Amino acid sequence: MSETNSNLVLAVPSKGRLQENANAFFGRAGLEVVRGRGLRDYRGTLAGLEGVEIAFLSASEIVSQLAAGTAHMGVTGEDLVRETLPDADAKVELLTPLGFGNANVVVAVPQAWIDVRTMADLEDVAAAFRARRGERMRVATKYVNLTRMFFAQTGVTDYRIVESLGATEGAPAAGQAELIVDITTTGATLAANALKILDDGVMLRSEANLVASLTANWTARTRELARAILGRISAEEEARTTRQVCAIVPGDRAALVAEADVQFGARALFGIAKDGPLTLVAPRKKVAALADWLIQAGAQHVTVAQMDYVFSARNALYEKLSARIG
Numbered sequence: 001m002s003e004t005n006s007n008l009v010l011a012v013p014s015k016g017r018l019q020e021n022a023n024a025f026f027g028r029a030g031l032e033v034v035r036g037r038g039l040r041d042y043r044g045t046l047a048g049l050e051g052v053e054i055a056f057l058s059a060s061e062i063v064s065q066l067a068a069g070t071a072h073m074g075v076t077g078e079d080l081v082r083e084t085l086p087d088a089d090a091k092v093e094l095l096t097p098l099g100f101g102n103a104n105v106v107v108a109v110p111q112a113w114i115d116v117r118t119m120a121d122l123e124d125v126a127a128a129f130r131a132r133r134g135e136r137m138r139v140a141t142k143y144v145n146l147t148r149m150f151f152a153q154t155g156v157t158d159y160r161i162v163e164s165l166g167a168t169e170g171a172p173a174a175g176q177a178e179l180i181v182d183i184t185t186t187g188a189t190l191a192a193n194a195l196k197i198l199d200d201g202v203m204l205r206s207e208a209n210l211v212a213s214l215t216a217n218w219t220a221r222t223r224e225l226a227r228a229i230l231g232r233i234s235a236e237e238e239a240r241t242t243r244q245v246c247a248i249v250p251g252d253r254a255a256l257v258a259e260a261d262v263q264f265g266a267r268a269l270f271g272i273a274k275d276g277p278l279t280l281v282a283p284r285k286k287v288a289a290l291a292d293w294l295i296q297a298g299a300q301h302v303t304v305a306q307m308d309y310v311f312s313a314r315n316a317l318y319e320k321l322s323a324r325i326g
Contacts, residue, residue, distance in 0.1 A: 006217065007053040008225040011065050011074035014042065014056035018208065021100040022075045029236040030309075031229065051225050060084065062211075067091045069215035072222055073229070079105050079183060079206035083146050093212045093324045095230070095317050096237070101208030102185065105143055107150075107201035109179040110172055111194045118200050119154035122179075126158035129178070136160040140171035141181035143203075150181075150203045169193040210317075218325045230317035235309040243287045244269070244307055245280045247299035253278055256297060264290045281310065 012026075012033065013019040023033045032047040033054055044054035055071055063084045065071035075098065081088050109116050116125055126137045137159045141147050144161055151159065162177050169189055171177040183206070184190055187197060210233070216222075245266065249256060253272050257280070260266040266282035282290050291302040 006219050006221055007051050008073070008222040008229075009053050009055055009065075009071045009216075010046070010229070011055045011057050011062040011071040011076075013059055013062070013075060018059060018075070018101055019056075021098070021208065025075075025098050025100070026233075028240070029229075029232040031232055046229075049225070049228060051221065052229070063092075066211055066213040067215065069213050069217065071213060072216045072218070072226065073210060073212045075208055076211055077101050077103070077206050078209050079103065079143070079146070079204055081209070081211060082204060082206075083143050086145055086149075091214055093214060093321060095210045095212055095320055096233070098208045098210060101206070103183045103206050104185075104202050105146055105181065105183050105204040105206060106187075106190075106197045107179065107181055107203065108169075108184075108190050108195040108197050111191075111196045116198070118198055119151075119156055122198065123154075123156045123158070126156060130158045137179070138162045138177040139179055139181060140164045140168050140177035142168060143181050143183075146203055147181045154200070169195060212321050212324070214324055223322070223325075226321060227315060227318045230321065231311065231315045232309075234315055234317050235311045238281075238310040238312070239307040241284055242281050242307070242310065243284050244305045245282050245287060245290055245294070245302060246277045246305070247291075247294045247302045248277055249294060250298045260290065260293070263293065266290055 012022045026033050026046070031049065033044060034047050035044040035056065042056045044056065046052040046054065055065065057065060059076045059080055062071065062074040062076040063080050066074050067085055078094060081092060081094065085091055107119070107122070109122065113125070116122055129137045139147060139159050140162045142164050144163060147161060162171070164171060168180050168182040170193060171180055172195065173193060180195065181203065190197065257268045257272055260280060264282050264286045266280045269279045269281055271278040287304050291304065294302050
């Protein structure tokens with residue numbers, strides 16, 4: 001494939017809530033996902049950005065395509081990345097979490113094990129289990145690699161994995177395992193099956209991520225397309241997580257802006273060295289405190305506005321990608 005004709009392949013979930021959320025995420029950044037001839041078409045485009053090919057795949061297939069380098073970027077869960085790719089950091093770069101698909105990979109044991117609250121307690125139970133029965137405690141899971149890594153890190157060794165093919169949370173009640181490692185959002189299903197999460201048993205707090213392949217063929221054209229996509233995503237993310245704060249304040253504006261940065265993470269957009277309104281951008285959660293502080297500094301009124309996009313000369317997401325692909 002030539003430098004001039006190569007497309008950037010962006011893999012997105014092919015169905016369900018993940019697809020809806022992914023489409024909404026790109027839509028907020030002004031990147032409409034267009035699906036060719038309908039739901040059965042597994043290729044699409046990004047409206048208004050020629051040269052981007054959308055591949056509609058399952059979340060697990062997206063990880064495989066990114067690792068193989070047949071997709072340049074994709075949307076998938078961190079849990080799948082970490083489970084599928086033991087050497088994930090050498091093959092992909094997690095560019096940014098997307099705020100949906102949140103779930104935790106956890107260690108859960110029967111509620112009847114009232115004295116078992118931590119992984120250290122679990123190691124004691126495992127040793128006693130083997131001494132009493134002459135066999136290792138069974139752990140039912142679909143997350144084989146994550147389980148092995150986490151149990152090794154926490155010093156639990158006397159166990160064996162039973163790969164789960166169905167509803168993992170039902171394995172202890174069915175007599176197929178003593179405990180489980182599974183993914184959960186609220187813990188309600190675990191509780192309904194008389195299971196509890198260990199106090200230090202959260203192995204991974206996962207959510208959907210925008211992930212880049214480090215093995216893909218990054219040509220000059222695909223880099224430029226990535227820069228355009230990531231620039232729009234950065235602009236939307238910045239606008240969504242910050243607010244524009246305006247006020248007329250007396251005194252040394254440079255010193256005030258420096259202090260606003262220290263206390264609230266705010267930065268000046270306009271008006272730092274002239275009369276008229278001073279315009280700051282601040283994290284959304286700190287806006288009320290910043291407004292109070294500005295009033296104490298002499299402002300009579302403080303206005304706060306939500307922005308659609310904040311485009312900047314610096315594209316932090318692309319810089320993160322560029323640092324990895326060279």
